[in-house]
Amino acid sequence: MTAVLICDDRRGVCEGLARAMSAVPGVRRIDCVAYDDELLATYFRQPADLVLVGTQQGTGIGTEVTRRLSAAHPRADIIVFGPAEDVTGIAAAIAGGARGYLRWESSGAEVTNVLADRLTGEAAIPRPSDAGLKVQLTERELQVLACMSQGKSNGRIGHELFLSEDTVKTHARRLFRKLGAKDRAQAVAHGFRYGLVT
Structure with a gap:
């Protein structure tokens, strides 16, 4: 059974991702939180198997909280999501400890596939051999x-x-x-x- 923690301050985004995630067999808990201290406190209190963190282009939002969570909990499985054109933000989040990313434009099926891959231990970012x-x-x-x-x-x-x-x-x-x-x-x-x- 898998617990998912979604971190984004946009309510509609959290609700949409939560709906997509709830369709995946094996997901037992989905929590939504805002950024920074709320994410860190929630993860410390009840660690999730997968953390989704939203990025917002040009703001650095998502990147810093990814870095902080990864530093405090190196085993945290973090995937960032944001607009495909936010190359810098996504790359910085990966450098800060995220293990994968989703494009903002991803369909519900792609989102559920990523979670299903995580359940079977597959990487969200195809890695070079x-x-x-x-x-x-x-x-x-x-x-x-x-x-x-x-x-x-x-x-x-x-x-x-x-x-x-x-x-x-x-x-x-x-x-x-x-x-x-x-x-x-x-x-x-x-x-x-x-x-x-x-």
């Missing part, structure tokens, strides 16, 4: 990844690196493949986790 970690990114791919980690668009990256936008996209596709990432957020998360960007 050990062999994949040994793949060397080119200097240009590292530059593109670093710019992505700062939330820059392909056009902006091209302007700063004196490349066409199509060339940036080509470098991005290559580094996605090498890192085993499906998109920017995942690539940046891997970059933070494995020290490719700081």
